[in-house]
Amino acid sequence: MVIADAHQLWRHVLKCLIEGFGSYAVVGEASDGQGLLERVAATKPDVILMDVALPALDGIHVLRRMAGTIPGPRVIVLSEIEEPEIVREAFAAGAMGYVSKCESAAILRRALVMVRRGFSFLSPSIARALLESLQRGTVSRFSHPQVPLVEVELLKLLAKGCSDRTVASMLGSSLNVVNFYRLDILRRLPRTVPE
Protein backbone atom coordinates (compact mmCIF):
# COMPACT_ATOMS: atom_id res chain seq x y z
CA MET A 1 0.00 0.00 0.00
CA VAL A 2 0.93 3.63 -0.46
CA ILE A 3 -0.37 6.33 1.91
CA ALA A 4 -0.68 10.00 0.99
CA ASP A 5 -1.59 12.76 3.42
CA ALA A 6 -0.27 16.29 3.82
CA HIS A 7 0.34 15.75 7.53
CA GLN A 8 3.11 13.57 8.84
CA LEU A 9 1.25 12.64 12.01
CA TRP A 10 -1.68 11.35 9.98
CA ARG A 11 0.69 9.26 7.86
CA HIS A 12 2.32 7.77 10.97
CA VAL A 13 -1.01 7.00 12.55
CA LEU A 14 -2.38 5.38 9.39
CA LYS A 15 0.73 3.28 8.85
CA CYS A 16 0.62 2.14 12.46
CA LEU A 17 -3.09 1.22 12.30
CA ILE A 18 -2.97 -0.44 8.89
CA GLU A 19 0.07 -2.57 9.66
CA GLY A 20 -1.67 -3.48 12.90
CA PHE A 21 -4.57 -4.92 10.86
CA GLY A 22 -2.14 -7.54 9.47
CA SER A 23 -2.08 -8.54 5.78
CA TYR A 24 -1.09 -5.02 4.64
CA ALA A 25 2.36 -3.56 4.14
CA VAL A 26 2.89 0.16 3.67
CA VAL A 27 5.55 0.40 0.95
CA GLY A 28 5.44 4.14 0.39
CA GLU A 29 4.33 7.47 1.83
CA ALA A 30 3.78 10.84 0.19
CA SER A 31 2.94 14.30 1.49
CA ASP A 32 1.76 15.81 -1.79
CA GLY A 33 0.19 14.82 -5.11
CA GLN A 34 3.38 14.91 -7.14
CA GLY A 35 5.19 12.76 -4.58
CA LEU A 36 2.29 10.32 -4.60
CA LEU A 37 2.54 9.80 -8.37
CA GLU A 38 6.27 9.17 -8.01
CA ARG A 39 5.81 6.69 -5.13
CA VAL A 40 3.11 4.85 -7.07
CA ALA A 41 5.28 4.58 -10.18
CA ALA A 42 8.21 3.32 -8.09
CA THR A 43 6.38 0.82 -5.86
CA LYS A 44 3.34 -0.31 -7.94
CA PRO A 45 1.09 -0.77 -4.90
CA ASP A 46 -2.15 -2.79 -4.87
CA VAL A 47 -3.99 -0.20 -2.83
CA ILE A 48 -3.60 3.56 -2.29
CA LEU A 49 -5.04 5.39 0.70
CA MET A 50 -5.02 9.11 0.01
CA ASP A 51 -6.47 12.44 1.07
CA VAL A 52 -8.00 14.52 -1.75
CA ALA A 53 -6.67 17.73 -0.17
CA LEU A 54 -3.03 17.38 -1.18
CA PRO A 55 -0.58 20.19 -1.92
CA ALA A 56 1.35 20.45 -5.23
CA LEU A 57 -1.23 18.41 -7.17
CA ASP A 58 -4.68 17.88 -5.67
CA GLY A 59 -6.05 14.40 -5.16
CA ILE A 60 -8.65 14.53 -7.93
CA HIS A 61 -5.94 15.36 -10.49
CA VAL A 62 -3.74 12.58 -9.15
CA LEU A 63 -6.64 10.15 -9.60
CA ARG A 64 -7.20 11.32 -13.18
CA ARG A 65 -3.51 10.90 -13.99
CA MET A 66 -3.52 7.36 -12.63
CA ALA A 67 -6.77 6.37 -14.37
CA GLY A 68 -4.89 5.23 -17.49
CA THR A 69 -2.66 2.70 -15.70
CA ILE A 70 -3.74 -0.92 -16.19
CA PRO A 71 -3.95 -2.74 -13.90
CA GLY A 72 -4.18 0.39 -11.76
CA PRO A 73 -3.99 0.39 -7.99
CA ARG A 74 -7.31 0.48 -6.12
CA VAL A 75 -7.79 3.82 -4.44
CA ILE A 76 -9.55 4.70 -1.20
CA VAL A 77 -9.94 8.39 -0.38
CA LEU A 78 -9.62 9.26 3.32
CA SER A 79 -10.48 12.90 3.89
CA GLU A 80 -12.22 15.33 6.17
CA ILE A 81 -13.94 16.73 3.06
CA GLU A 82 -17.47 15.30 2.86
CA GLU A 83 -18.96 17.45 0.06
CA PRO A 84 -21.04 15.26 -2.29
CA GLU A 85 -19.53 17.06 -5.28
CA ILE A 86 -16.00 16.06 -4.30
CA VAL A 87 -17.13 12.50 -3.54
CA ARG A 88 -18.65 12.29 -7.01
CA GLU A 89 -15.52 13.75 -8.63
CA ALA A 90 -13.32 11.26 -6.79
CA PHE A 91 -15.35 8.27 -8.00
CA ALA A 92 -15.62 9.67 -11.52
CA ALA A 93 -11.82 9.95 -11.52
CA GLY A 94 -11.43 6.33 -10.49
CA ALA A 95 -11.58 6.08 -6.67
CA MET A 96 -13.27 2.92 -5.35
CA GLY A 97 -13.85 3.94 -1.77
CA TYR A 98 -14.41 7.11 0.22
CA VAL A 99 -13.99 7.28 4.00
CA SER A 100 -14.43 10.31 6.25
CA LYS A 101 -11.60 11.13 8.66
CA CYS A 102 -14.14 11.32 11.50
CA GLU A 103 -14.78 7.59 11.12
CA SER A 104 -13.26 4.80 13.28
CA ALA A 105 -10.37 2.50 12.43
CA ALA A 106 -12.87 -0.37 12.15
CA ILE A 107 -14.60 1.42 9.25
CA LEU A 108 -11.25 2.01 7.56
CA ARG A 109 -10.50 -1.67 7.88
CA ARG A 110 -13.86 -2.55 6.36
CA ALA A 111 -13.11 -0.20 3.44
CA LEU A 112 -9.77 -1.93 2.83
CA VAL A 113 -11.35 -5.38 2.84
CA MET A 114 -14.16 -4.39 0.46
CA VAL A 115 -12.02 -2.46 -2.01
CA ARG A 116 -9.43 -5.20 -2.08
CA ARG A 117 -12.18 -7.63 -3.05
CA GLY A 118 -13.17 -5.31 -5.89
CA PHE A 119 -16.23 -3.68 -4.32
CA SER A 120 -16.82 0.03 -3.89
CA PHE A 121 -17.13 1.56 -0.41
CA LEU A 122 -18.76 4.58 1.24
CA SER A 123 -18.27 5.23 4.94
CA PRO A 124 -21.41 5.89 7.04
CA SER A 125 -20.83 9.63 7.40
CA ILE A 126 -20.26 10.01 3.66
CA ALA A 127 -23.49 8.09 3.01
CA ARG A 128 -25.17 10.45 5.49
CA ALA A 129 -23.82 13.51 3.67
CA LEU A 130 -25.07 12.16 0.32
CA LEU A 131 -28.45 11.36 1.84
CA GLU A 132 -28.76 14.88 3.27
CA SER A 133 -27.90 16.44 -0.06
CA LEU A 134 -30.56 14.28 -1.76
CA GLN A 135 -33.10 15.29 0.87
CA ARG A 136 -32.23 18.97 0.56
CA GLY A 137 -32.91 18.55 -3.13
CA THR A 138 -29.52 19.70 -4.31
CA VAL A 139 -29.74 16.86 -6.81
CA SER A 140 -31.87 18.54 -9.41
CA ARG A 141 -34.87 16.52 -10.53
CA PHE A 142 -34.80 18.10 -13.95
CA SER A 143 -31.28 17.37 -15.07
CA HIS A 144 -31.00 14.03 -13.28
CA PRO A 145 -33.40 11.14 -13.12
CA GLN A 146 -34.87 10.75 -9.67
CA VAL A 147 -32.95 8.38 -7.45
CA PRO A 148 -34.93 5.13 -7.14
CA LEU A 149 -36.41 4.41 -3.73
CA VAL A 150 -34.30 1.31 -3.26
CA GLU A 151 -31.14 3.39 -3.61
CA VAL A 152 -32.37 5.88 -1.03
CA GLU A 153 -33.04 2.92 1.29
CA LEU A 154 -29.53 1.67 0.64
CA LEU A 155 -28.02 5.05 1.54
CA LYS A 156 -30.07 5.15 4.74
CA LEU A 157 -28.77 1.75 5.79
CA LEU A 158 -25.17 2.67 4.91
CA ALA A 159 -25.55 5.93 6.85
CA LYS A 160 -26.55 3.90 9.90
CA GLY A 161 -23.29 2.01 9.61
CA CYS A 162 -24.68 -1.29 8.27
CA SER A 163 -22.18 -3.47 6.44
CA ASP A 164 -22.76 -4.43 2.80
CA ARG A 165 -23.70 -7.94 3.88
CA THR A 166 -26.38 -6.62 6.24
CA VAL A 167 -27.66 -4.20 3.63
CA ALA A 168 -27.81 -6.98 1.04
CA SER A 169 -29.84 -9.23 3.30
CA MET A 170 -32.19 -6.39 4.31
CA LEU A 171 -32.84 -5.46 0.70
CA GLY A 172 -33.07 -9.10 -0.30
CA SER A 173 -30.25 -8.81 -2.81
CA SER A 174 -26.61 -9.76 -3.25
CA LEU A 175 -23.35 -7.95 -2.51
CA ASN A 176 -22.96 -7.34 -6.22
CA VAL A 177 -26.33 -5.64 -6.45
CA VAL A 178 -25.54 -3.45 -3.41
CA ASN A 179 -22.32 -2.51 -5.13
CA PHE A 180 -24.17 -1.65 -8.34
CA TYR A 181 -26.72 0.54 -6.51
CA ARG A 182 -23.97 2.40 -4.69
CA LEU A 183 -22.13 3.18 -7.90
CA ASP A 184 -25.44 4.18 -9.50
CA ILE A 185 -26.10 6.73 -6.73
CA LEU A 186 -22.65 8.22 -7.24
CA ARG A 187 -23.30 8.44 -10.97
CA ARG A 188 -26.47 10.40 -10.29
CA LEU A 189 -24.81 13.01 -8.09
CA PRO A 190 -24.72 16.44 -9.72
CA ARG A 191 -21.64 17.82 -11.42
CA THR A 192 -21.95 21.11 -9.60
CA VAL A 193 -23.96 21.62 -6.47
CA PRO A 194 -26.23 24.67 -6.96
CA GLU A 195 -26.39 27.13 -4.07
Added chain:
Amino acid sequence: MGKIRVLLADDHTILRQGLRKILEADPSFEVVGEAGDGREAVKKAEALKPDVVVMDISMPILNGIEATRQIAKSLPKTKILILTVHENDQLATEILNAGATGYLLKDAASEELIAAIRAVYRGDSYLSPSIAKRVIPQYLDFARGKVPPEEKFSDLTAREREILQLIAEGYSNKEIAQMLYISEKTVKTHRENIMRKLDLHSVAELVRYAIRRGIIQG
Protein backbone atom coordinates in the same frame (compact mmCIF):
# COMPACT_ATOMS: atom_id res chain seq x y z
CA MET B 1 7.39 7.85 38.58
CA GLY B 2 3.88 7.01 37.41
CA LYS B 3 2.68 7.08 33.84
CA ILE B 4 1.69 10.33 32.15
CA ARG B 5 -2.11 10.18 31.94
CA VAL B 6 -3.34 11.58 28.62
CA LEU B 7 -6.79 12.55 27.32
CA LEU B 8 -7.12 12.73 23.51
CA ALA B 9 -9.64 15.23 22.10
CA ASP B 10 -10.08 15.27 18.32
CA ASP B 11 -13.15 14.79 16.14
CA HIS B 12 -11.24 12.41 13.83
CA THR B 13 -11.77 8.99 15.39
CA ILE B 14 -9.16 7.27 13.22
CA LEU B 15 -6.52 9.76 14.33
CA ARG B 16 -7.47 9.34 18.00
CA GLN B 17 -7.28 5.56 17.76
CA GLY B 18 -3.94 5.71 15.98
CA LEU B 19 -2.48 8.19 18.47
CA ARG B 20 -3.63 5.96 21.31
CA LYS B 21 -1.78 3.05 19.71
CA ILE B 22 1.39 5.10 19.24
CA LEU B 23 1.33 6.53 22.77
CA GLU B 24 0.54 3.22 24.43
CA ALA B 25 3.49 1.59 22.69
CA ASP B 26 5.56 3.78 25.03
CA PRO B 27 5.33 2.53 28.63
CA SER B 28 5.52 6.05 30.06
CA PHE B 29 2.05 6.98 28.71
CA GLU B 30 -1.46 5.91 29.57
CA VAL B 31 -4.35 7.15 27.41
CA VAL B 32 -7.14 7.50 29.99
CA GLY B 33 -9.85 8.71 27.61
CA GLU B 34 -10.91 10.09 24.25
CA ALA B 35 -13.31 12.86 23.28
CA GLY B 36 -14.83 13.69 19.89
CA ASP B 37 -15.86 17.28 20.60
CA GLY B 38 -14.97 20.11 22.98
CA ARG B 39 -17.86 19.60 25.35
CA GLU B 40 -17.00 15.92 25.78
CA ALA B 41 -13.35 16.95 26.32
CA VAL B 42 -14.31 19.28 29.19
CA LYS B 43 -16.57 16.64 30.76
CA LYS B 44 -13.99 13.86 30.49
CA ALA B 45 -11.17 16.10 31.69
CA GLU B 46 -13.17 16.98 34.80
CA ALA B 47 -14.03 13.34 35.46
CA LEU B 48 -10.61 11.80 34.69
CA LYS B 49 -8.27 14.64 35.74
CA PRO B 50 -5.58 13.73 33.19
CA ASP B 51 -2.03 15.10 33.36
CA VAL B 52 -2.16 16.24 29.74
CA VAL B 53 -5.01 16.91 27.30
CA VAL B 54 -3.99 16.66 23.63
CA MET B 55 -6.54 18.89 21.94
CA ASP B 56 -7.58 19.73 18.38
CA ILE B 57 -8.91 23.25 17.68
CA SER B 58 -11.61 22.62 15.07
CA MET B 59 -14.15 20.46 16.82
CA PRO B 60 -17.95 20.50 16.65
CA ILE B 61 -20.27 21.72 19.46
CA LEU B 62 -17.47 23.41 21.41
CA ASN B 63 -14.15 24.25 19.76
CA GLY B 64 -10.72 23.66 21.24
CA ILE B 65 -10.24 27.30 22.26
CA GLU B 66 -13.26 27.35 24.54
CA ALA B 67 -12.62 23.83 25.79
CA THR B 68 -9.06 24.90 26.69
CA ARG B 69 -10.37 27.96 28.55
CA GLN B 70 -12.82 25.85 30.55
CA ILE B 71 -10.35 23.07 31.38
CA ALA B 72 -7.57 25.52 32.31
CA LYS B 73 -9.98 27.24 34.66
CA SER B 74 -11.38 24.17 36.42
CA LEU B 75 -8.22 22.02 36.37
CA PRO B 76 -5.16 24.24 36.81
CA LYS B 77 -2.86 21.20 37.17
CA THR B 78 -3.88 19.67 33.84
CA LYS B 79 -1.63 20.73 30.96
CA ILE B 80 -3.08 21.35 27.52
CA LEU B 81 -1.20 20.59 24.30
CA ILE B 82 -2.87 21.82 21.12
CA LEU B 83 -2.51 19.51 18.11
CA THR B 84 -3.82 21.16 14.97
CA VAL B 85 -3.45 21.74 11.24
CA HIS B 86 -3.83 25.52 11.74
CA GLU B 87 -0.54 27.29 11.15
CA ASN B 88 -2.02 30.57 12.35
CA ASP B 89 -0.28 32.89 14.81
CA GLN B 90 -3.45 34.70 15.95
CA LEU B 91 -5.11 31.43 16.79
CA ALA B 92 -1.96 30.22 18.56
CA THR B 93 -1.71 33.40 20.63
CA GLU B 94 -5.36 33.21 21.55
CA ILE B 95 -5.24 29.61 22.64
CA LEU B 96 -2.00 30.09 24.61
CA ASN B 97 -3.79 32.98 26.30
CA ALA B 98 -6.67 30.64 27.05
CA GLY B 99 -4.32 28.39 29.01
CA ALA B 100 -2.65 25.93 26.63
CA THR B 101 1.12 25.52 27.11
CA GLY B 102 1.89 23.68 23.89
CA TYR B 103 1.03 24.19 20.22
CA LEU B 104 2.02 21.45 17.83
CA LEU B 105 1.17 21.12 14.14
CA LYS B 106 -0.18 17.83 12.78
CA ASP B 107 2.70 17.85 10.36
CA ALA B 108 4.94 16.80 13.27
CA ALA B 109 6.44 13.32 13.56
CA SER B 110 5.07 11.08 16.28
CA GLU B 111 8.41 11.36 18.14
CA GLU B 112 7.85 15.10 18.29
CA LEU B 113 4.37 14.61 19.71
CA ILE B 114 5.85 12.43 22.44
CA ALA B 115 8.51 15.05 23.18
CA ALA B 116 5.86 17.78 23.29
CA ILE B 117 3.64 15.85 25.72
CA ARG B 118 6.65 15.24 27.98
CA ALA B 119 7.59 18.93 27.82
CA VAL B 120 4.17 20.29 28.80
CA TYR B 121 3.87 17.60 31.47
CA ARG B 122 7.15 18.82 33.01
CA GLY B 123 5.70 22.33 33.07
CA ASP B 124 7.66 23.61 30.07
CA SER B 125 6.11 25.19 26.99
CA TYR B 126 6.30 23.63 23.54
CA LEU B 127 5.73 25.37 20.22
CA SER B 128 6.21 23.96 16.72
CA PRO B 129 9.16 25.88 15.21
CA SER B 130 7.04 27.40 12.43
CA ILE B 131 4.56 28.66 15.03
CA ALA B 132 7.29 30.01 17.32
CA LYS B 133 8.62 31.94 14.32
CA ARG B 134 5.26 33.70 14.02
CA VAL B 135 4.40 34.12 17.68
CA ILE B 136 7.75 35.49 18.90
CA PRO B 137 7.62 38.72 16.81
CA GLN B 138 4.16 39.35 18.26
CA TYR B 139 5.51 38.85 21.73
CA LEU B 140 8.42 41.19 21.03
CA ASP B 141 6.01 43.86 19.79
CA PHE B 142 4.11 43.43 23.00
CA ALA B 143 7.28 43.58 25.11
CA ARG B 144 8.30 46.80 23.35
CA GLY B 145 4.99 48.30 24.33
CA LYS B 146 3.30 48.07 20.93
CA VAL B 147 0.12 46.51 22.23
CA PRO B 148 -2.44 45.56 19.58
CA PRO B 149 -5.87 47.15 19.92
CA GLU B 150 -8.28 45.29 22.16
CA GLU B 151 -10.50 42.93 20.17
CA LYS B 152 -14.23 43.09 20.58
CA PHE B 153 -14.24 39.29 20.87
CA SER B 154 -12.80 39.41 24.37
CA ASP B 155 -15.89 41.34 25.50
CA LEU B 156 -17.86 38.13 25.12
CA THR B 157 -18.44 35.91 28.14
CA ALA B 158 -17.49 32.22 27.98
CA ARG B 159 -21.18 31.31 27.59
CA GLU B 160 -21.59 33.81 24.77
CA ARG B 161 -18.57 32.41 22.93
CA GLU B 162 -20.00 28.90 23.33
CA ILE B 163 -23.37 30.03 21.94
CA LEU B 164 -21.67 31.95 19.12
CA GLN B 165 -20.16 28.68 17.86
CA LEU B 166 -23.47 26.81 18.11
CA ILE B 167 -25.34 29.55 16.19
CA ALA B 168 -22.62 29.54 13.53
CA GLU B 169 -22.95 25.74 13.27
CA GLY B 170 -26.63 26.23 12.41
CA TYR B 171 -28.37 25.16 15.62
CA SER B 172 -31.70 26.85 16.42
CA ASN B 173 -32.41 28.69 19.71
CA LYS B 174 -34.49 25.72 20.79
CA GLU B 175 -31.72 23.20 20.08
CA ILE B 176 -29.13 25.36 21.85
CA ALA B 177 -31.43 25.70 24.86
CA GLN B 178 -31.72 21.90 25.06
CA MET B 179 -27.97 21.35 24.69
CA LEU B 180 -27.02 23.82 27.39
CA TYR B 181 -29.97 23.16 29.73
CA ILE B 182 -31.11 26.79 29.65
CA SER B 183 -34.35 28.41 28.47
CA GLU B 184 -34.96 29.51 24.91
CA LYS B 185 -35.48 33.03 26.21
CA THR B 186 -31.99 33.03 27.75
CA VAL B 187 -30.52 31.83 24.45
CA LYS B 188 -32.33 34.68 22.70
CA THR B 189 -30.89 37.22 25.14
CA HIS B 190 -27.37 35.80 24.67
CA ARG B 191 -27.83 35.93 20.91
CA GLU B 192 -28.84 39.60 21.05
CA ASN B 193 -25.88 40.44 23.29
CA ILE B 194 -23.44 38.64 20.96
CA MET B 195 -24.76 40.52 17.92
CA ARG B 196 -24.59 43.85 19.77
CA LYS B 197 -21.10 43.32 21.21
CA LEU B 198 -19.64 42.22 17.88
CA ASP B 199 -21.67 44.74 15.89
CA LEU B 200 -23.16 42.01 13.67
CA HIS B 201 -26.59 42.25 12.07
CA SER B 202 -27.43 38.87 10.59
CA VAL B 203 -26.67 35.19 11.03
CA ALA B 204 -24.76 35.28 7.73
CA GLU B 205 -22.48 37.99 9.13
CA LEU B 206 -22.08 35.97 12.30
CA VAL B 207 -21.08 32.85 10.35
CA ARG B 208 -18.51 34.82 8.33
CA TYR B 209 -17.14 36.26 11.57
CA ALA B 210 -16.92 32.79 13.14
CA ILE B 211 -15.00 31.44 10.15
CA ARG B 212 -12.60 34.39 10.14
CA ARG B 213 -11.89 33.90 13.85
CA GLY B 214 -11.32 30.16 13.42
CA ILE B 215 -14.30 29.40 15.68
CA ILE B 216 -15.73 27.15 12.98
CA GLN B 217 -14.24 25.92 9.72
CA GLY B 218 -15.34 27.46 6.45
